[in-house]
Amino acid sequence: xxxxxxxxxxxxxxxxxxxxxxxxxxxxxxxxxxxxxxxxxxxxxxxxxxxxxxxxxxxxxxxxxxxxxxxxxxxxxxxxxxxxxxxxxxxxxxxxxxxxxxxxxxxxxxxxxxxxxxxxxxxxxxxxxxxxxxxxxxxxxxxxxxxxxxxxxxxxxxxxxxxxxxxxxxxxxxxxxxxxxxxxxxxxxxxxxxxxxxxxxxxxxxxxxxxxxxxxxxxxxxxxxxxxxxxxxxxxxxxxxxxxxxxxx
Amino acid sequence: xxxxxxxxxxxxxxxxxxxxxxxxxxxxxxxxxxxxxxxxxxxxxxxxxxxxxxxxxxxxxxxxxxxxxxxxxxxxxxxxxxxxxxxxxxxxxxxxxxxxxxxxxxxxxxxxxxxxxxxxxxxxxxxxxxxxxxxxxxxxxxxxxxxxxxxxxxxxxxxxxxxxxxxxxxxxxxxxxxxxxxxxxxxxxxxxxxxxxxxxxxxxxxxxxxxxxxxxxxxxxxxxxxxxxxxxxxxxxxxxxxxxxxxxx
Amino acid sequence: xxxxxxxxxxxxxxxxxxxxxxxxxxxxxxxxxxxxxxxxxxxxxxxxxxxxxxxxxxxxxxxxxxxxxxxxxxxxxxxxxxxxxxxxxxxxxxxxxxxxxxxxxxxxxxxxxxxxxxxxxxxxxxxxxxxxxxxxxxxxxxxxxxxxxxxxxxxxxxxxxxxxxxxxxxxxxxxxxxxxxxxxxxxxxxxxxxxxxxxxxxxxxxxxxxxxxxxxxxxxxxxxxxxxxxxxxxxxxxxxxxxxxxxxx
Numbered sequence: 001x002x003x004x005x006x007x008x009x010x011x012x013x014x015x016x017x018x019x020x021x022x023x024x025x026x027x028x029x030x031x032x033x034x035x036x037x038x039x040x041x042x043x044x045x046x047x048x049x050x051x052x053x054x055x056x057x058x059x060x061x062x063x064x065x066x067x068x069x070x071x072x073x074x075x076x077x078x079x080x081x082x083x084x085x086x087x088x089x090x091x092x093x094x095x096x097x098x099x100x101x102x103x104x105x106x107x108x109x110x111x112x113x114x115x116x117x118x119x120x121x122x123x124x125x126x127x128x129x130x131x132x133x134x135x136x137x138x139x140x141x142x143x144x145x146x147x148x149x150x151x152x153x154x155x156x157x158x159x160x161x162x163x164x165x166x167x168x169x170x171x172x173x174x175x176x177x178x179x180x181x182x183x184x185x186x187x188x189x190x191x192x193x194x195x196x197x198x199x200x201x202x203x204x205x206x207x208x209x210x211x212x213x214x215x216x217x218x219x220x221x222x223x224x225x226x227x228x229x230x231x232x233x234x235x236x237x238x239x240x241x242x243x244x245x246x247x248x249x
Numbered sequence: 250x251x252x253x254x255x256x257x258x259x260x261x262x263x264x265x266x267x268x269x270x271x272x273x274x275x276x277x278x279x280x281x282x283x284x285x286x287x288x289x290x291x292x293x294x295x296x297x298x299x300x301x302x303x304x305x306x307x308x309x310x311x312x313x314x315x316x317x318x319x320x321x322x323x324x325x326x327x328x329x330x331x332x333x334x335x336x337x338x339x340x341x342x343x344x345x346x347x348x349x350x351x352x353x354x355x356x357x358x359x360x361x362x363x364x365x366x367x368x369x370x371x372x373x374x375x376x377x378x379x380x381x382x383x384x385x386x387x388x389x390x391x392x393x394x395x396x397x398x399x400x401x402x403x404x405x406x407x408x409x410x411x412x413x414x415x416x417x418x419x420x421x422x423x424x425x426x427x428x429x430x431x432x433x434x435x436x437x438x439x440x441x442x443x444x445x446x447x448x449x450x451x452x453x454x455x456x457x458x459x460x461x462x463x464x465x466x467x468x469x470x471x472x473x474x475x476x477x478x479x480x481x482x483x484x485x486x487x488x489x490x491x492x493x494x495x496x497x498x
Numbered sequence: 499x500x501x502x503x504x505x506x507x508x509x510x511x512x513x514x515x516x517x518x519x520x521x522x523x524x525x526x527x528x529x530x531x532x533x534x535x536x537x538x539x540x541x542x543x544x545x546x547x548x549x550x551x552x553x554x555x556x557x558x559x560x561x562x563x564x565x566x567x568x569x570x571x572x573x574x575x576x577x578x579x580x581x582x583x584x585x586x587x588x589x590x591x592x593x594x595x596x597x598x599x600x601x602x603x604x605x606x607x608x609x610x611x612x613x614x615x616x617x618x619x620x621x622x623x624x625x626x627x628x629x630x631x632x633x634x635x636x637x638x639x640x641x642x643x644x645x646x647x648x649x650x651x652x653x654x655x656x657x658x659x660x661x662x663x664x665x666x667x668x669x670x671x672x673x674x675x676x677x678x679x680x681x682x683x684x685x686x687x688x689x690x691x692x693x694x695x696x697x698x699x700x701x702x703x704x705x706x707x708x709x710x711x712x713x714x715x716x717x718x719x720x721x722x723x724x725x726x727x728x729x730x731x732x733x734x735x736x737x738x739x740x741x742x743x744x745x746x747x
Contacts, residue, residue: 008257008506010523025259026275026293026524028541043277043295044319044524046541046567069295069321070337070542072567072585087321087339088568090585090603105339105357108603108621120401123357123375126621126639138401141375141393144639144667146685149716150723151666152618152636152730157716168400169393170421170439172668172686187395188421188439188453190668190686204453204686204702218398218406225399232401257506274508275524275542292526292544293568318544318570319586336570336588354588354606369650372606372624387650390624390642417649418642419670419688436644437670437688437702453702467647467655474648481650 032075038064130158142170281324287313379407391419530573536562628656640668
């Protein structure tokens with residue numbers, strides 16, 4: 001099933017491409033890679049880069065994923081079905097993600113990270129090593145999750161982001177911080193201590209502002225803007241939306 | 250006129266390359282692209298990426314433009330003459346820009362954006378959808394123009410930046426904000442409400458500091474540093490500078 | 499000694515590749531380049547880009563360096579031995595660096611810069627023109643060193659960072675500022691005036707907080723975290739560590 005590989009690309013004979021995998025021009029697919037059926041890899045991507053920091057396991061990309069151009073993925077990471085990336089993403093070893101992760105253009109995942117289902121990273125997100133990210137999390141452009149409490153050192157304390165939390169543009173989350181479920185970190189914040197669930201934090205250092213539900217939708221209805229999954233459904237499958245709706249009753 | 254295409258590149262036979270267009274190595278020029286005369290496209294660029302979000306119109310690059318290496322441009326955008334880009338720029342559909350736009354290395358234009366003439370984006374600028382940018386605007390590194398007042402949601406309120414405004418390094422402009430003509434947003438600011446013309450704003454949240462004309466040039470003359478077009482002319486054509494000088498009289 | 503050049507790559511016949519230089523797929527090595535022995539250049543790199551701003555001297559990469567994929571280096575820069583880069587780094591002309599510089603993924607060095615020995619730039623660091631960086635400096639992700647005191651203008655005042663200084667994530671250093679030896683700039687700071695040696699600065703604008711030595715290592719010992727070279731040795735050669743230890747006595 002190699003007829004969908006562009007003739008300018010190099011695919012190692014041991015790489016495992018399932019049916020209907022498409023590989024665009026100028027790609028390099030190394031040996032230790034499994035691309036499940038229906039994956040589409042655009043131009044200039046290099047998948048399965050070898051590293052001494054890997055455990056030897058392959059890079060696995062789930063079914064029907066789309067990897068846009070100029071991506072670099074190392075070996076020893078695992079993505080569920082329907083991964084979607086923007087351009088120029090970098091993903092290091094030991095990144096384990098559930099289904100339908102979206103990684104925006106220029107994002108940089110440093111590896112040693114656990115990521116749940118249906119997570120969205122917008123453009124230019126930096127995820128330091130040892131972070132743990134729940135389900136349905138949103139992280140917006142130029143957000144950095146850090147890990148070293150007194151750089152440089154050998155102590156790495158990753159950030160934990162719980163389900164449905166939202167981190168807005170250009171915020172820094174300091175090492176070891178936990179962002180509570182459904183919380184909102186406002187744009188341009190520096191978060192130095194834990195964030196309570198369903199609360200808004202803002203500032204540098206970020207302080208608690210109000211319950212997230214106090215923010216009103218600017219759509220004329222003045223319904224609460226949070227929890228966001230009461231009004232925002234784009235890109236989620238019907239079964240997920242149905243479950244959300246049943247929980248809200 | 251395809252003799253200036255590097256033999257390693259792929260140019261779709263329907264792409265329209267006017268005279269003296271040069272295409273460097275390892276490029277991909279898709280079908281729905283018009284490169285006007287004298288354009289130079291460096292290595293590893295992909296132009297005219299298809300998207301269901303396009304209206305079917307081509308990517309048009311004006312005369313004598315320079316697109317540096319590793320760029321990604323989608324179809325359905327239009328640039329005036331003398332576009333100049335740095336490396337690794339990403340430009341999505343429905344971006345409409347006047348003449349002599351400069352887009353710095355790593356900048357990411359998300360599309361659905363109107364941009365005037367002679368605009369300068371420095372490195373690593375992020376322009377969210379639905380922004381409107383005037384003429385002679387300057388935007389410096391790591392600035393983000395946002396658009397969603399309560400992310401994630403379906404409400405998009407772009408930022409408006411008026412003529413001659415300057416946004417300095419690592420500032421975030423919140424959704425729906427208007428930056429007045431000739432205003433200066435200082436570095437590392439978070440702008441949450443409208444900025445008056447010809448004023449300096451700074452801080453997080455940004456507040457009004459003083460008239461921009463109060464900032465003195467550090468060149469020994471102590472002339473006002475703003476309006477900047479009284480002393481800074483590099484890269485503008487003679488007819489523009491002449492017009493500026495006549496307006497200043 | 500061209501047998502280690504991937505057949506898909508273009509190496510100008512005048513480029514000087516010393517013994518055991520390896521060039522990965524889809525690379526472009528221009529004429530004005532010297533790669534010293536043992537260098538390894540990964541895929542999609544373009545080295546020696548011509549520019550009218552160069553002085554005509556070659557790009558020189560020291561022995562046993564590793565340049566990871568998608569890099570762009572201009573001519574007229576010089577790197578000591580054991581340069582190591584991440585992916586997608588951009589380095590402009592007239593950058594002069596000592597030995598064992600590390601440049602993280604997505605970093606953007608604008609040129610006209612002096613850099614000492616054993617400097618570490620993490621991911622996505624932006625070094626404006628005219629900066630001067632000492633030895634053993636650490637700069638973390640999304641830090642920007644600026645240079646124009648009233649942008650846009652013709653006055654460029656670079657930043658100076660002295661030996662052993664550390665600049666943490668997403669800080670901006672304003673033009674002309676000097677960061678003292680062994681100082682620490684905390685994350686998400688905007689530094690507008692000089693930083694004293696061995697002090698911690700934080701905030702926007704950054705203010706002096708305390709001596710760096712007051713920060714304790716979170717490893718159970720509660721030893722001081724600074725100077726960091728009393729406890730952090732990873733990646734430095736034995737002779738350097740020996741010298742540090744003898745100085746500490």
